[in-house]
Amino acid sequence: MKTYQLSNGVSIPKIAFGTWQIPDGEEAHRAVLYALEAGYRHIDTAQIYGNEASVGQAIADSSVAREDIFLTTKVWNDKIGVEDTLASVEGSMTKLGVDYLDLLLIHWPNPKAIRDGIGWKERNAQVWKALEDLYRAGKVKAIGVSNFMEHHLEGLLETAEITPMVNQIMLAPGTPQPELVAYCKSKGILLEAYSPFGTGTLFQSQEAADLAKEAGCSVAQLALAWSLEKGFLPLPKSTSPENIQANLEIEDLVISPEAVAQLDTLTGLKGQLDPDLAEF
Secondary structure, three states: OOEEEOOOOOEEEOOOEEOOOOOOOHHHHHHHHHHHHHOOOEEEOOHHHOOHHHHHHHHHHOOOOHHHOEEEEEEOOOOOOHHHHHHHHHHHHHHHOOOOEOEEEEOOOOOHHHOOOOOHHHHHHHHHHHHHHHHHOOOEOOEEEEOOOHHHHHHHHOOOOOOOOEEEEEOEOOEOOHHHHHHHHHOOOEEEEEOOOHHHHHHHOHHHHHHHHHHOOOHHHHHHHHHHHOOOEEOOOOOOHHHHHHHHOOOOOOOOHHHHHHHHOOOOOOOOOOOOOOOO
């Protein structure tokens, strides 16, 4: 699989298999195992997804060597200090059955529980210090954030010794987030695109369907090609073997600049949740 290069030189596969909302147990195990068999080499999970154990078991049961898999997890909102962050990451690695992670992210920048307490800036500084410690110790090959808007990144960079290598945000047709994307690129931060199908709302768009027909591909493949065209790293999720395979068969799909621009401006689709207003 083709790769991007992070700011620290680490190679990261250009398409990841997302596992959000795939239940722990047989369903998650089967989906991840099939994804690896189909050719995915980048698997994305998180503490809050509750499926780290099944993701790890699928990795162990696959024929793909651990060193050939790029594995990501994320620190959840209830971690606010260095020590509880470190303990939670050790717990994640135990569930995943691994002794290192390829990428570790802070999942959300402004948890509701700390808004009337220490505040997001101090919380993120503490959690980020833990990630930096893990990175320096070789437990994690790359570190980054998720759902961080520009002001959250600016706040983090006031104290960070290492600039985040990744920001995983919602990027999909209709939600290109150009200002935030430009800011991240100016800092050498790679954009990962979660919910690349607008959490499914893209499939209700007749305009997207017409563009996909013109390009000779599915709507899902069109959205992923749009993401790659913009230099994003999309994280498609599916439990269907057919869709898992089809979502991977887009690296050579080229769509016109006109189609890219039209997809940018689609309306009526679900967009990025404001992390400062999220109820969690």
